Amino acid sequence: MHEWALAESVVETVLKVSKKENLNRVSEIKVKLGVLQQIEEDIFRSALKDITASCGAVFEGVNIKLDKEEAVFKCRRCGYVWKFTDSLDVKEENQEDIHFVPEVVHVYMRCPSCKSFDFEVVRGRGVSIDYVEGE
Amino acid sequence: MDPRGNIIKKRLEGVKRVIAVSGGKGGIGKSVVAAVLSLILKEKGKKVGIFDVDFCGPCAHMILGVREAYPQEEKGIVPPEVEGIKFMSINYYSKDNPAPFREKDTSSAFVEMFAITQWGSLDFLILDMPPGTKDVILDTIRFIPRVEFLILTSASQIVLKTVKKTIRLLKEESVSCVGVIENMSRPDFEVKESEITEEGVKFLGRIKFDGSLEEALGNPSKLLKTKFALSLNKIIIKNTDFISR
Numbered sequence: 001m002h003e004w005a006l007a008e009s010v011v012e013t014v015l016k017v018s019k020k021e022n023l024n025r026v027s028e029i030k031v032k033l034g035v036l037q038q039i040e041e042d043i044f045r046s047a048l049k050d051i052t053a054s055c056g057a058v059f060e061g062v063n064i065k066l067d068k069e070e071a072v073f074k075c076r077r078c079g080y081v082w083k084f085t086d087s088l089d090v091k092e093e094n095q096e097d098i099h100f101v102p103e104v105v106h107v108y109m110r111c112p113s114c115k116s117f118d119f120e121v122v123r124g125r126g127v128s129i130d131y132v133e134g135e
Numbered sequence: 136m137d138p139r140g141n142i143i144k145k146r147l148e149g150v151k152r153v154i155a156v157s158g159g160k161g162g163i164g165k166s167v168v169a170a171v172l173s174l175i176l177k178e179k180g181k182k183v184g185i186f187d188v189d190f191c192g193p194c195a196h197m198i199l200g201v202r203e204a205y206p207q208e209e210k211g212i213v214p215p216e217v218e219g220i221k222f223m224s225i226n227y228y229s230k231d232n233p234a235p236f237r238e239k240d241t242s243s244a245f246v247e248m249f250a251i252t253q254w255g256s257l258d259f260l261i262l263d264m265p266p267g268t269k270d271v272i273l274d275t276i277r278f279i280p281r282v283e284f285l286i287l288t289s290a291s292q293i294v295l296k297t298v299k300k301t302i303r304l305l306k307e308e309s310v311s312c313v314g315v316i317e318n319m320s321r322p323d324f325e326v327k328e329s330e331i332t333e334e335g336v337k338f339l340g341r342i343k344f345d346g347s348l349e350e351a352l353g354n355p356s357k358l359l360k361t362k363f364a365l366s367l368n369k370i371i372i373k374n375t376d377f378i379s380r
Contacts, residue, residue, distance in 0.1 A: 009138040097230070101225060101228045103247070117233075
């Protein structure tokens with residue numbers, strides 16, 4: 001469960017934000033989970049709960065929102081746009097590789113239209129913080 | 136907001152020194168020096184890790200003969216030990232396939248892998264750097280606390296020119312440089328020490344071109360017996376502060 005390491009990076013960042021914004025208490029965090037990284041939502045949520053609980057009063061009663069974000073790609077050669085969920089040609093074992101390092105999608109996926117490897121991940125790569133609320 | 140960079144400092148808390156083996160151009164032996172340096176430090180009783188951050192052309196696994204090893208998942212990923220050295224590479228996930236990454240991809244992979252890799256306690260983490268001064272070097276300077284650069288050069292003016300630029304860049308960023316090693320040195324064509332020292336950096340020594348090195352690749356015990364490894368070991372012994380700092 002390498003989700004724990006990413007959850008820890010979220011908490012570390014929220015603590016940094018709360019310090020900068022002089023927040024005594026963080027009431028809500030919204031995290032976007034890009035589909036490309038295939039994060040196990042339950043494991044990630046449970047890791048976030050455990051880590052925030054160990055940080056003391058600042059996260060007391062915090063509401064954690066997780067929002068899945070579709071992974072979208074655009075081919076730099078032909079302009080074709082597609083979703084990760086449309087890419088049925090990526091083998092299961094390679095999906096596991098992408099889970100650990102999403103950039104290796106460039107190794108295992110090709111543009112469905114022109115077969116180019118030169119495409120960009122427009123959105124939905126991995127874990128990102130949408131917002132932090134508190135007082 | 137990308138949270139990953141904020142956890143890197145914590146991931147490296149147990150690492151005493153991070154040495155980035157870098158150089159001006161490709162093909163001057165960065166990966167071999169990084170790999171053999173790791174083996175030598177391990178032989179000297181140090182706890183060592185090596186991370187191949189040349190994401191488009193990883194080859195440290197070939198030099199060290201890494202086979203069948205794969206990281207474990209434990210609150211992140213834990214690098215497997217190869218010859219007693221913790222070894223991390225994107226090659227576990229790209230599997231010797233071509234990796235057509237643009238710079239923003241290498242930069243993102245760099246941050247991701249440092250954010251999720253649990254190194255534990257180490258005396259040395261050796262980074263096998265890609266050529267040039269592109270994103271991975273800039274990210275190393277930005278994200279890796281207390282990083283020190285070990286720079287390789289050859290006597291070629293083309294390489295030296297780039298090496299000097301790298302040294303100036305590191306100085307400007309107040310990043311430590313342990314020194315410069317001349318690799319693939321030939322008696323009739325050597326770097327003048329003053330070319331390096333006038334840049335305010337220590338010239339650590341020379342490693343002669345060793346034609347037998349190629350045969351030892353993939354075999355750590357054979358590698359350690361090469362003239363190349365013996366020269367590198369001498370350089371380390373001569374510059375005592377290299378390991379005792």
